[in-house]
Amino acid sequence: MSTQPAPREPQESDFSLAQLRGDSARMAPHWVVPAADAPAPVSPAGIHGVVVPPSSARLIDATSEYGT
Template sequence: MTNNRAHTVHAAPAPADLEGDLASLRGDCARMAPWWVAPDRTAEPPVPPSRLHGVEVPASSARLLDAMSDYGD
């Protein structure tokens, strides 16, 4: 017996628009959001300064940071 049904050939999906605009990016994110799972937030207490020890900063890094302008200047 012969199968007279035609086989449907699906075209490959169009390539992703890598140079899309912000609206297309937001749309992509909105479509993916239902599958994203955010972990439960746990509030951890800050580490007391008495437990911080052994941190060394090279003098060149300290000079570089000291020479940088503070944010908002």
């Protein structure tokens, strides 16, 4: 009878961030992302029927200092 513990599978917490980043970098070339078509611009006259609740409008209006 052996007194050695059975080998265990590595747990997620056994891997470091550096290992995860390395694995991701090696896998990245295998992932092909198709080019996305840019949506066509819509004129403001074409947007109708949008209803914004007053509370949402006030919220957006109050965030003007965070804008560009």
